[in-house]
Amino acid sequence: xxxxxxxxxxxxxxxxxxxxxxxxxxxxxxxxxxxxxxxxxxxxxxxxxxxxxxxxxxxxxxxxxxxxxxxxxxxxxxxxxxxxxxxxxxxxxxxxxxxxxxxxxxxxxxxxxxxxxxxxxxxxxxxxxxxxxxxxxxxxxxxxxxxxxxxxxxxxxxxxxxxxxxxxxxxxxxxxxxxxxxxxxxxxxxxxxxxxxxxxxxxxxxxxxxxxxxxxxxxxxxxxxxxxxxxxxxxxxxxxxxxxxxxxxxxxxxxxxxxxxxxxxxxxxxxxxxxxxxxxxxxxxxxxxxxxxxxxxxxxxxxxxxxxxxxxxxxxxxxxxxxxxxxxxxxxxxxxxxxxxxxxxxxxxxxxxxxxxxxxxxxxxxxxxxxxxxxxxxxxxxxxxxxxxxxxxxxxxxxxxxxxxxxxxxxxxxxxxxxxxxxxxxxxxxxxxxxxxxxxxxxxxxxxxxxxxxxxxxxxx
Ligand SMILES: [Zn+2]
Numbered sequence: 001x002x003x004x005x006x007x008x009x010x011x012x013x014x015x016x017x018x019x020x021x022x023x024x025x026x027x028x029x030x031x032x033x034x035x036x037x038x039x040x041x042x043x044x045x046x047x048x049x050x051x052x053x054x055x056x057x058x059x060x061x062x063x064x065x066x067x068x069x070x071x072x073x074x075x076x077x078x079x080x081x082x083x084x085x086x087x088x089x090x091x092x093x094x095x096x097x098x099x100x101x102x103x104x105x106x107x108x109x110x111x112x113x114x115x116x117x118x119x120x121x122x123x124x125x126x127x128x129x130x131x132x133x134x135x136x137x138x139x140x141x142x143x144x145x146x147x148x149x150x151x152x153x154x155x156x157x158x159x160x161x162x163x164x165x166x167x168x169x170x171x172x173x174x175x176x177x178x179x180x181x182x183x184x185x186x187x188x189x190x191x192x193x194x195x196x197x198x199x200x201x202x203x204x205x206x207x208x209x210x211x212x213x214x215x216x217x218x219x220x221x222x223x224x225x226x227x228x229x230x231x232x233x234x235x236x237x238x239x240x241x242x243x244x245x246x247x248x249x250x251x252x253x254x255x256x257x258x259x260x261x262x263x264x265x266x267x268x269x270x271x272x273x274x275x276x277x278x279x280x281x282x283x284x285x286x287x288x289x290x291x292x293x294x295x296x297x298x299x300x301x302x303x304x305x306x307x308x309x310x311x312x313x314x315x316x317x318x319x320x321x322x323x324x325x326x327x328x329x330x331x332x333x334x335x336x337x338x339x340x341x342x343x344x345x346x347x348x349x350x351x352x353x354x355x356x357x358x359x360x361x362x363x364x365x366x367x368x369x370x371x372x373x374x375x376x377x378x379x380x381x382x383x384x385x386x387x388x389x390x391x392x393x394x395x396x397x398x399x400x401x402x403x404x405x406x407x408x409x410x411x412x413x414x415x416x417x418x419x420x421x422x423x424x425x426x427x428x429x430x431x432x433x434x435x436x437x438x439x440x441x442x443x444x445x446x447x448x449x450x451x452x453x454x455x456x457x458x459x460x461x
Pocket of ligand 1: 090
């Protein structure tokens with residue numbers, strides 16, 4: 001194995017510039033989801049990025065396939081034709097947002113980092129997977145199982161790419177997704193979403209708006225209410241302003257991700273509590289605000305009666321990300337990440353009980369949790385490889401976020417981000433401005449992926 005390792009090190013050394021160049025080629029294709037066009041089911045951007053990635057794979061001598069613009073792959077054949085191991089990454093990106101120091105679609109290099117939309121999520125890892133296959137080909141490593149690098153085009157906005165793939169192609173015997181954090185994530189919580197919908201109350205609340213995404217705790221929300229501004233008291237996190245003869249009650253909280261809401265302050269909750277505390281609203285409105293209070297009072301779901309803990313995952317979380325008012329009805333989104341000791345039906349039943357007739361529970365969807373025992377052979381192979389290369393003694397972890405992994409019969413996410421990485425001031429996180437990836441750890445991740453793909457070949461899958 002030492003000989004192997006030396007070959008991997010030499011391969012990476014020789015290919016550093018090519019790898020960075022190819023990541024830059026993918027970053028240069030703006031691949032945010034767009035309106036569907038013929039041959040481009042997720043819009044022209046993701047289609048073009050998929051084509052560019054397959055072009056890179058072809059240049060590396062890999063066989064490729066474009067699955068109708070939805071997903072594609074590069075692959076090496078194995079001795080057992082029916083079984084293959086896969087990696088899965090994605091080529092679509094989230095919108096750039098504000099605050100960039102340079103063009104988000106021109107990759108920049110600075111102090112050992114690369115910067116640009118997608119360098120970390122997930123174009124950089126996509127290129128790593130292609131080079132991992134290139135190594136196996138170049139070294140003529142005998143493969144028992146085929147190795148396929150799946151390249152998705154719709155991860156950020158629905159994962160319809162992988163649903164399409166699994167409907168039309170045989171699933172891999174084992175798959176890992178370099179689209180999260182090291183070491184190995186062997187479980188993802190269930191994901192419950194719904195809307196709490198009020199009747200048309202016809203009372204004091206004229207408008208209620210907050211949040212930008214159902215999966216994020218909002219830091220801004222406001223309600224326009226019929227009230228006497230002079231009679232309303234000040235309150236922490238609340239500002240008041242006269243507007244069209246009514247009062248705008250604005251809440252200012254602390255934003256965060258739905259899967260990790262600890263330490264956040266939900267602005268919708270601040271506004272709801274302020275209205276309740278100051279006697280604003282008719283009976284129907286106050287009954288609905290009381291339900292909002294239960295939702296926002298505790299992110300562990302205890303006030304709603306949905307708290308749950310199974311000892312494997314961290315306890316259940318719940319947040320309300322967006323509030324809208326339409327046709328006099330209020331729509332509060334609910335996002336809960338739940339462990340194996342509860343389920344979607346139980347959560348809906350508890351929400352219905354908590355609502356006590358003040359709201360209907362609508363647009364319910366629930367994706368069940370997935371969990372693979374941490375001592376399953378492929379998981380051990382990944383974690384052992386990671387620990388050997390890094391010198392760490394890490395253990396697999398579980399999380400509330402969702403990746404491609406849960407869609408496959410047997411899959412996990414596997415790097416390449418490092419927990420606890422401190423970003424330099426010029427670099428931002430995945431989905432943020434100045435998205436950055438540190439070059440050294442990227443190449444170390446490539447080494448881990450190559451060795452892991454080699455070792456998975458030894459297992460009985
Ligand atoms: Zn991603």
